[in-house]
Amino acid sequence: MRSTTHERDYSGRGCARNALDLARRRPDRLRVEHRCRVDRPAAVVAGGSFCTSPSRCTGSKSVANCHFRNCRRACLPDLACLLGAAHNCRAANGRHRQGRRGHHGGSRGHADCGVLRHKFRSVTHPPGSPPTSSPITGEAAIIDILAPLTARFPGAFALKDDCAALVPTPGYDLVLKTDAVAEGVHFFADDAASDIGWKALAVNVSDLVAKGARPRVYLMALAFPAPPSLHWLRDFARGLEQAQTCFGITLAGGDTDRRHGPLSITIAAIGEVPAGRMVRRAAAEAGDLLYVSGTLGDAALGLKLRSDGSQAAQWELAPDDALALVRRYLRPEPRLALAPVLRDHARAAMDLSDGLVKDLGRMMQASGTAAVVHAAKVPLSKPAAAAQARTPALLIDVLTGGDDYEVLAAVAPDRAKSFEQAAAAAGIAVARIGETTPRRPEAGRVVVQDHDGRQLDLVRSGWDHF
Amino acid sequence: MRSTTHERDYSGRGCARNALDLARRRPDRLRVEHRCRVDRPAAVVAGGSFCTSPSRCTGSKSVANCHFRNCRRACLPDLACLLGAAHNCRAANGRHRQGRRGHHGGSRGHADCGVLRHKFRSVTHPPGSPPTSSPITGEAAIIDILAPLTARFPGAFALKDDCAALVPTPGYDLVLKTDAVAEGVHFFADDAASDIGWKALAVNVSDLVAKGARPRVYLMALAFPAPPSLHWLRDFARGLEQAQTCFGITLAGGDTDRRHGPLSITIAAIGEVPAGRMVRRAAAEAGDLLYVSGTLGDAALGLKLRSDGSQAAQWELAPDDALALVRRYLRPEPRLALAPVLRDHARAAMDLSDGLVKDLGRMMQASGTAAVVHAAKVPLSKPAAAAQARTPALLIDVLTGGDDYEVLAAVAPDRAKSFEQAAAAAGIAVARIGETTPRRPEAGRVVVQDHDGRQLDLVRSGWDHF
Numbered sequence: 001m002r003s004t005t006h007e008r009d010y011s012g013r014g015c016a017r018n019a020l021d022l023a024r025r026r027p028d029r030l031r032v033e034h035r036c037r038v039d040r041p042a043a044v045v046a047g048g049s050f051c052t053s054p055s056r057c058t059g060s061k062s063v064a065n066c067h068f069r070n071c072r073r074a075c076l077p078d079l080a081c082l083l084g085a086a087h088n089c090r091a092a093n094g095r096h097r098q099g100r101r102g103h104h105g106g107s108r109g110h111a112d113c114g115v116l117r118h119k120f121r122s123v124t125h126p127p128g129s130p131p132t133s134s135p136i137t138g139e140a141a142i143i144d145i146l147a148p149l150t151a152r153f154p155g156a157f158a159l160k161d162d163c164a165a166l167v168p169t170p171g172y173d174l175v176l177k178t179d180a181v182a183e184g185v186h187f188f189a190d191d192a193a194s195d196i197g198w199k200a201l202a203v204n205v206s207d208l209v210a211k212g213a214r215p216r217v218y219l220m221a222l223a224f225p226a227p228p229s230l231h232w233l234r235d236f237a238r239g240l241e242q243a244q245t246c247f248g249i250t251l252a253g254g255d256t257d258r259r260h261g262p263l264s265i266t267i268a269a270i271g272e273v274p275a276g277r278m279v280r281r282a283a284a285e286a287g288d289l290l291y292v293s294g295t296l297g298d299a300a301l302g303l304k305l306r307s308d309g310s311q312a313a314q315w316e317l318a319p320d321d322a323l324a325l326v327r328r329y330l331r332p333e334p335r336l337a338l339a340p341v342l343r344d345h346a347r348a349a350m351d352l353s354d355g356l357v358k359d360l361g362r363m364m365q366a367s368g369t370a371a372v373v374h375a376a377k378v379p380l381s382k383p384a385a386a387a388q389a390r391t392p393a394l395l396i397d398v399l400t401g402g403d404d405y406e407v408l409a410a411v412a413p414d415r416a417k418s419f420e421q422a423a424a425a426a427g428i429a430v431a432r433i434g435e436t437t438p439r440r441p442e443a444g445r446v447v448v449q450d451h452d453g454r455q456l457d458l459v460r461s462g463w464d465h466f
Numbered sequence: 467m468r469s470t471t472h473e474r475d476y477s478g479r480g481c482a483r484n485a486l487d488l489a490r491r492r493p494d495r496l497r498v499e500h501r502c503r504v505d506r507p508a509a510v511v512a513g514g515s516f517c518t519s520p521s522r523c524t525g526s527k528s529v530a531n532c533h534f535r536n537c538r539r540a541c542l543p544d545l546a547c548l549l550g551a552a553h554n555c556r557a558a559n560g561r562h563r564q565g566r567r568g569h570h571g572g573s574r575g576h577a578d579c580g581v582l583r584h585k586f587r588s589v590t591h592p593p594g595s596p597p598t599s600s601p602i603t604g605e606a607a608i609i610d611i612l613a614p615l616t617a618r619f620p621g622a623f624a625l626k627d628d629c630a631a632l633v634p635t636p637g638y639d640l641v642l643k644t645d646a647v648a649e650g651v652h653f654f655a656d657d658a659a660s661d662i663g664w665k666a667l668a669v670n671v672s673d674l675v676a677k678g679a680r681p682r683v684y685l686m687a688l689a690f691p692a693p694p695s696l697h698w699l700r701d702f703a704r705g706l707e708q709a710q711t712c713f714g715i716t717l718a719g720g721d722t723d724r725r726h727g728p729l730s731i732t733i734a735a736i737g738e739v740p741a742g743r744m745v746r747r748a749a750a751e752a753g754d755l756l757y758v759s760g761t762l763g764d765a766a767l768g769l770k771l772r773s774d775g776s777q778a779a780q781w782e783l784a785p786d787d788a789l790a791l792v793r794r795y796l797r798p799e800p801r802l803a804l805a806p807v808l809r810d811h812a813r814a815a816m817d818l819s820d821g822l823v824k825d826l827g828r829m830m831q832a833s834g835t836a837a838v839v840h841a842a843k844v845p846l847s848k849p850a851a852a853a854q855a856r857t858p859a860l861l862i863d864v865l866t867g868g869d870d871y872e873v874l875a876a877v878a879p880d881r882a883k884s885f886e887q888a889a890a891a892a893g894i895a896v897a898r899i900g901e902t903t904p905r906r907p908e909a910g911r912v913v914v915q916d917h918d919g920r921q922l923d924l925v926r927s928g929w930d931h932f
Contacts, residue, residue: 155639160832161747162816163677164642165739168634173621176630176718178685178734182725211629219644221687221732252642259648261727266687268644268734273631281627350628366626 135227142222142256145233149240149251153217156252164252166217166270175213175271175278179204183262187330188306193232194239195330196265201243203353204269206334206405210351212279212343213271215249215336221266222256247334277343282366284348284410286438290371291346291419291430293335293407295381296356300401301394302329316390321383328381332405337426345419346409355400356433357446358462360408364436365444367410373434375399376451399448400462410436601693608688608722611699615706615717619683622718630718632683638738641679645670645735649728653796654772659698660705661796662731667709669819670735672800672871676817678745678809679737681715681802687732688722713800743809748832750814750876752904756837757812757885757896759801759873761847762822766867767860768795781856787849794847798871803892811885812875821866822899823912824928826874830902831910833876839900841865842917865914866928876902 136142143159150156155165168174181200183189205215228236244250249269302325304311312322334351342349348367352359356378364371378398380388388394409430411419416432423430439445448456602608609625616622621631634640647666649655671681694702710716715735768791770777778788800817808815814833818825822844830837844864846854854860875896877885882898889896905911914922 157746157748161677162643162673163679163737163744165744166640166642167741168638168640170636172634174632174634174640176632176683176685176736177628178687178719178732179721180687180689180723180732182689182723182727185723185725207628211627213629217642219642219734221644221646221734223646223648223730225727253644255645255732257646257648257651259651259728259730261648261691261730262725264689264725264727264730266644266646266721266732268685268687270642271629275633278629278631280623282623 135229136233137227139256141230142228142233145230145237146220146251146254149237149244150253151250153250153252155217156250159251159253161253164217164219166252169272171275172272173275173278174216175208175211175273176268177204177207177271178266178268179207180264180266182264185262189263191330192239193235194242196263197236197239198243198331200265200267201240201247201249201269202332202334203405204267205243205247205249205271205336206332206351206353208269208271209334209336209339210279210342210349210407211271211273212277212339212346212349213273214339215247215269215271217250217252218267218269219252220254220268222254223261223264223266224256224258225260225263227258247336273343279342279346279349281348281350281363282368284363284367284369284436285412286369286436288347288369288410288412288436289416289432290360290373290434290436291407291409291411291423291432292352292356292379292404293338293409293423293428293430294333294404295379295384295429296352296404296406297378297384297388297394297398297401298325298328298381299332299403299405300329300355300397301384301387302326303401303403304397306330314391315387315394317383317387321386324381325383325387329403332403334405335407335428338407338423338428338430341419341422341426341428342407342409345415345422346411347415348410350408352404352406352408353402355402355462356398356404356408357400357448357458358402361444361446361461363408363410364439364446367436368439368443369436370439370443370445371434371436371447373399373446373448374451375448375456377431377433379429379431379433395456396458396460400458400460402462601695602699603693605722607696608694608699611696611703612686612706612717612720615703615710616719617716619716619718621683622716625717625719627719630683630685632718632736635738637741639741639744640682641674641677641737641739641744643670643673643735643737644732645673646730646732648730651728655729657796658705659701660708662729663702663705664709664797666731666733667706667713667715667735668798668800669871670733671709671713671715671737671802672798672817672819674735674737675800675802675805676745676808676815676873677737677739678743678805678812678815679739680805681713681735681737683716683718684733684735685718686720686734688720689727689730689732690722690724691726691729693724713802739809745808745812745815747814747816747829748834750829750833750835750902751878752835752902754813754835754876754878754902755882755898756826756839756900756902757873757875757877757889757898758818758822758845758870759804759875759889759894759896760799760870761845761850761895762818762870762872763844763850763854763860763864763867764791764794764847765798765869765871766795766821766863767850767853768792769867769869770863772796781853781860783849783853787852790847791849791853795869798869800871801873801894804873804889804894804896807885807888807892807894808873808875811881811888812877813881814876816874818870818872818874819868821868821928822864822870822874823866823914823924824868827910827912827927829874829876830905830912833902834905834909835902836905836909836911837900837902837913839865839912839914840917841914841922843897843899845895845897845899861922862924862926866924866926868928 147159150158153164155167157164181187181196181203186203187196187199200220201218204218208215240251249271252270301315305317305322306326306329309322312319317325348363350359350363356373360371360373375395380398384394384398388398407430409419420430446461448458450456613625616624619630621633623630647653647662647669652669653662653665666686667684670684674681706717715737718736767781771783771788772792772795775788778785783791814829816825816829822839826837826839841861846864850860850864854864875885886896912927914924916922
């Protein structure tokens, strides 16, 4: 190893961002091992969900509006998380809400984000000498790196058994989901390994949450075209650990194969819901009001930017805004706090992964209803709104691009107010975007109207692999 | 479609096998839609698990020694299954045991198999016109074909929801497993789709069974490099349905992606075990006796034959014997009836998938023990024994080749007799192959001795992807 190690202090966002940029562009040159300190207990915004105040965090589940069950760990995301939160914050608009104990905020608000101050250790390496780049030898070495992810779940037997044992909670049903992410389809080969790990877990947890469930454990099947490096695998595990902490879920077991083709991660996630209370997709009724959480289209635009950064200039986006959109693509944030709200107030719900129009069509098809969506009511983040203002054609990406991982809910009109209030109390922004109608001319039909009530002619409804 | 359809009667095994051979070699020319009738209630053998007496089958769970909970369905496997059973039968040796109601047998026995008589409808097609070969369009079409696999599990919501809901059985723990199979690694691209489906499920169920669990439901993530044809997907679903019926497990949900690379099927299987009773890998103690179920090495030799059929002549194998070995590779048969026996009598257990020496090493490593295996005591099927007699070097494949999907168990000496009796009562052959020792010189060490007690020098221990 020809690496050299330095300790550096980065104070203030600018320095931190420069370091982050270097780490992103040249992960072989700079790896960030963070210790962060936030001077002010500022909020996280735009549906964002990072707690930025580790020093005041109790880790208690009873903290008002805390989105995470293990807050202490969630307070120490990597530098990228913190910057992402800050960017979201600057990009948002609206009111700012503080948690009861003053250190959590969750609404879409133009908040005072405080000044993030970072003190971390950066490890620099000369070109051509990526850190710990030796490939893994043997499945046992992979298990050794992943086993700490099971630390909170004794039933995983530290990945030293063939199966895991899960003791169900009496009075609860299990909610089951499997979803895979693959290089070239769901992520880019040069995405940070920690982002890939985060995303693989987040897309599954997003489904559980939309069904009103609390995540518990997951199984993970990895397929590598070649043995990964120790460095890559550790970073991947780090992203998973961050996601686990945020989502309150734990690795229970897995399988690792080597095969040609893309790197892929297939997760099967298990959550819990009070018996018989899983929120169904097929339960919407004509006349229900349709809501979505957070903002839509950010990830779809982020994907475009991730593919071709020059589009930021075409859309006249500030660098921070562009980064915020890319971040939404890289690190979906399931709306954990919305799960009990959906159970209590929604008639039907599902997460949005393949695009609003396509997924809403699926809900309507399953429910035997149709829907009208008012395009002007679809909630946009400030960067997405800015981009669409410059390039109106981006509306199609917002409505059909997918990767939102927000919640779509159908709510009976007489429950609308209580749903909105409960969502607000949970710190999750929800927006009413339309309503369900009787099946005219057929079930599953989704009509999108502009602000004059004219029907928009969409060239596609969403993502379909086939 | 330029296809033509004929009804034909095939009576006697020879005719049926000819038809099977055609169906195997040219699935585009002949598709077998079977109706089978078995004249005599003959046994199934060599650890085999096909009931060959549909007319006398009750479908009751209480049938003595019935390995399957839904026997009526298991009685109608495809023609290949029946032939496979017959081949196993002819290949086996030892005693023959009938079930209490006279129509099930499960031991390794040289049984009178009766004469299988098949009446089935064959659909022939002119060359270049494969039946229903049009590719799938849209994920919804895939779901339509797979949804019937959920028919026995209302919590799957017929694949019309985003998640499944599982009501746990009070007093039981859940046992969780994920395992993937991929083209080019675990199966051949031109394997029958029904065999691929069977195998994908069997390799997961095998793990559950070795932990003493009863299978319940599974999730399945499919990755296709190109849209499959309707014909392929229906055949795949047929293999899954046969496996489901045999194993008493049901599809609960899934995910389908399209990506470059090999076709792969990732299953997460969930079983149940009385609370706290999962049979562990890490619980063996020095002095335990080591047992395996069935026969080892068949699948490893079958893989060699599947790769290069000319080896059958080198090993001087009869065609039926060669086919029996290939069949063991194509359709692993988890030892469902052994699950309660393991719970009641074994100290530690796991399934054998990566080769006896490697997997035993894992058990010893986890248990902090070492092991001695007596090569001469490793149980071989008649075809495997014949092949090894001609080609002694095949011993290494038997010991390390993998794909056995048999059970390895460590049993305390004072439980050995009761273990053997209970296994016999369950109709599963078990063979004592060695014993555990204190960790000398280190935990995980496995010594294989020949019949003179000399240590064999193995060039490898088993399969490792990395």
